[in-house]
Amino acid sequence: MKAHPDTAARRADAVRNRSALLAAGERVFARSGVDVPMEEVAREAGVGRGTLYRHFPSREHLLAALMEEQAARLTEEARRIVAEGPLWDGLVAWLRLYDDGLARFRGASVHVGSGLTGTSPIAAACGPMRTAFAELLGRARELGLVGPDVTAAQVLAMVAALPKDAATGGAEQPCLDIVLRGLRA
Amino acid sequence: MKAHPDTAARRADAVRNRSALLAAGERVFARSGVDVPMEEVAREAGVGRGTLYRHFPSREHLLAALMEEQAARLTEEARRIVAEGPLWDGLVAWLRLYDDGLARFRGASVHVGSGLTGTSPIAAACGPMRTAFAELLGRARELGLVGPDVTAAQVLAMVAALPKDAATGGAEQPCLDIVLRGLRA
DNA sequence: ACCTGAACACCGTTCAAGT
DNA sequence: ACCTGAACACCGTTCAAGT
Numbered sequence A, B: 001m002k003a004h005p006d007t008a009a010r011r012a013d014a015v016r017n018r019s020a021l022l023a024a025g026e027r028v029f030a031r032s033g034v035d036v037p038m039e040e041v042a043r044e045a046g047v048g049r050g051t052l053y054r055h056f057p058s059r060e061h062l063l064a065a066l067m068e069e070q071a072a073r074l075t076e077e078a079r080r081i082v083a084e085g086p087l088w089d090g091l092v093a094w095l096r097l098y099d100d101g102l103a104r105f106r107g108a109s110v111h112v113g114s115g116l117t118g119t120s121p122i123a124a125a126c127g128p129m130r131t132a133f134a135e136l137l138g139r140a141r142e143l144g145l146v147g148p149d150v151t152a153a154q155v156l157a158m159v160a161a162l163p164k165d166a167a168t169g170g171a172e173q174p175c176l177d178i179v180l181r182g183l184r185a
Numbered sequence C, D: 001a002c003c004t005g006a007a008c009a010c011c012g013t014t015c016a017a018g019t
Helices: A012-032 A038-045 A049-055 A059-084 A087-103 A108-115 A121-142 A152-161 A175-183 B012-032 B038-045 B049-055 B059-084 B087-103 B108-115 B121-142 B152-161 B175-183
Strands: none
Touching: A012 A038, A012 A049, A012 A059, A038 A049, A059 A087, A059 A108, A059 A121, A087 A108, A087 A121, A087 A152, A087 A175, A108 A121, A108 A152, A121 A152, A152 A175, A152 B175, A175 B152, A175 B175, B012 B038, B012 B049, B012 B059, B038 B049, B059 B087, B059 B108, B059 B121, B087 B108, B087 B121, B087 B152, B087 B175, B108 B121, B108 B152, B121 B152, B152 B175
16 A cells, blocks of 8 residues: 555555455444454455455554544534634534544444544544644633633543443433533633 | 352362452552453462462453452442532542542453443442442432432443543543533532 | 363464465 | 465463362
């Protein structure tokens, strides 16, 4: 991949396999969670184990590639809210989107929560999203909508780590609502 | 173990090995996190793998045994707060103790968060603590200190899942403080 | 009754051989 | 250049043999 920055120069089977792996990863992770044996992803894509590892050197690389599209949408949305407002309602809506996105693959939140900081493939995939959210949170802070001591990395990590509502014994109020109340200045 | 409910009837080496395993588990989990290879625990205790699995059939059984003492302390403390008050400050202090306790072993929060409900060994070890905390939260709810839609299982799962402050990029305000603000009615 | 360590199973990752 | 599946490594768990 490094040797072939432009798709045209890559062999047709390599291009085909890569998209088959992405599609298979999407289905298998959605069905069985991100900790499923990698072999299942390879089988679903109809390729050998080795081919999977050639395209994605680790589970996190595959997960990061799958999340990139979604992260791009969230980046876009954060910028739109900064430009158009309203800031508080936008912030709330954005965090709901973010939370929902992490629910798509069972087990993804653990990888995202620990991968947001540092140099993991996931950190790289989420970099622009983090920056855009930091901008949004900064504006909200300037308007006094959230406290001065809350950081973007903290909020992203905290919301990513929230237990799924299924795991909280049928509580009426989602955990995210509690955190949102706590954020509001 | 099942065949010998009273310690006196067990062979001396079995008794000795069990406490050596608990002491080793404490040290190794504290040093390397709860996902450390079980072999290290056995080696630190000076016994074979098989002996470890005879006493604790899985990693979760060992972790549950190690957490029992701490859970008992928290149970006690919750009852004291219910009896003596003050309820809100007591609730806050209790949740800080709970949060600190989970920080003792890196990785423990994942097992506790998912193990609180259900039938895991950890759920069994935490049962009395859950009940005592539910009582404490119920009293706070009656006084209108917390909202009516918050459940004990939810709060325990949520606080267990909070990212360690080291993972939030040096935020001024601990995540727990944000949740506590959100809980207060 | 209990202990031990070899053996088995599972899965992530690598790599020699093939096209 | 890329693919494949056999092979290796690691670790959780089991069990036959020993005391």
